[in-house]
Amino acid sequence: MSAAAAPSVRPSGLSRADGARALRALTRSEVRLFLRDPGAAFFALAFPAVLVLGVGFAFPGVRETLTDVPAPWDGLQLIHVFVPIALATAMATPALSTLPVAIATHRERGVLRRLSTTPLRPQAVLVAQVVVALGAFVVASVLALVAAGLAFDAPAPRQVGTALLVLVLGAGAIFGVGLLIAARAPKGTSASGIGMLVYFPMLFFAGMWTPGPVMPEAVRTVSQYTPLGAASQALTTAWFEGGFPALQLLVLVAYVVVLFPLAARLFRWT
């Protein structure tokens, strides 16, 4: 059944309260299932924090104060510059791994087909999955920030409001990519494969291997047009610099505006 074949007629006989109760039950169930896959849950929740701690302790050089670098980096440690990258990872892991794999596995096992015979509104399936993945993103971000703060005395963002805005829009953009994969991937394994194929280039553009001042100018230019690269750059600006990352935020908005309707249009239940 295609999304188009499930017209969003107001479900007669079902009140809004019924719909909310169904959505709550489904979300609770999906959270439980997420936590019952310990490997995947650990990856989504702890990976950004582990990344910060791992890089920080494994490479002593990253804890030395930077000198001879452009103004915004001056006086920081390289590990501090890893904070925006860790937050980008916290967005990308649930978006490109947890979310598409969960939806594609449901599709593969006929769970979506079974749900489509119940009065549950079809969108509720997607909403529940997005809530779970967003929850994972928030938990992973907090863990990474706490780890960076306690272990390496990483600074708080200079512009808290801008940082929050970037986190919201960045998550929106990268979740759009994840939903696009989830819309069509026929199996859990294919969703996982496609997700990883996108995940690593995204992390590259976010600066995983060339953090902050290390990133070559050409890569930085391309990177600002990718969802995770734009998010990472805008976060860096909000964290350490003074300006407003207008171009990067515009890029993120563009991804949200294009990807969400596209994913909804391409979505298949079976």
Add this chain to the structure above:
Amino acid sequence: MDPVIEIRDLRKTYGPKVAVDGVSLAVGRGEIVGVLGPNGAGKTTLVECLAGVRRADSGSVRVLGVDPQRDPAAVRARLGMQLQEATLPARLRVREALELYAAFYPRPADPAELMRLLGLTEKAGTAFGDLSGGQQQRLSIALALVGDPEIAVLDELTTGLDPQARRDTWGLIERVRDRGVTIVLVTHFMDEAERLCDRVVIVDRGRIVASGTPRGLVQGDGDRRALRMRLPSGTPAEVAAEVAALPEVHALTRVDSTGEIEVTGDGHVLPATILALSRHGVVPDDVRTLGRTLEDVFVAVTGADPSGAAPSQPPPSPHPGGPHPPSSHPTDHVEVRS
């Protein structure tokens, strides 16, 4: 009869393949209706259109007075559906699954009672992936009933169940029907249909090729009868020849494997045969009549083996008054006289 399902001239194609080709069907409240047919006959598409999970190309469907194509949500709250090959997340537990699905319905049944009814209480804390095939199937049935539906559509109800579990499930279905639930049963098990269904429709290549009560279909519209008997040893061959020549008798054959004589003929074949024998003082042993089974009817109208995977190859030849199919019983007949 109060029809709860009315289908008129329903059609559905997938590209060049016609799945449902002009089906009309009415189902009354509290009926158990069987939808039989070879694989790929269009049974599943037909019931998916009923539940509003698939959109038909043309024709009309009314379920409980509602068009499921236009207002699927209204139908889904009152129609429970058990789909073939629809599973659950492997780590979801039995009680959690029932409570989750119960939350989707405005007036659900009690999950604990359903678990009791389906013998799943001991498995309440077991994950779906750790259940046996039969237990998964029973949970699937429970999920179709958890919304306390007025209509339950069960696709391949007892596939994968062992014989005892099948009988238990049949008993359960009858109890559910006794509570006033209308049941549409998609199956390719003839014994299941004969045992459970008030009425069956046989679907082949998207069309209904036969319908009626299982008993009515088995009797057919002709009155052919067949019987088998054993003649005492030393019975002269002329006696059998005289029976074969009776106007009521169509054929008389010897069944090599058992040494029995099989006599087929019209409705009076039994008394005519016995009278003819008794004129010669012959009393046959082990006289038994052979009934046509639903399976015979199925094979006759679809040309397919009901359990087989292959869809029918030769064109279906419905038999309105035409020649009847051979009985399903041993076929190593040797014609003695006719």
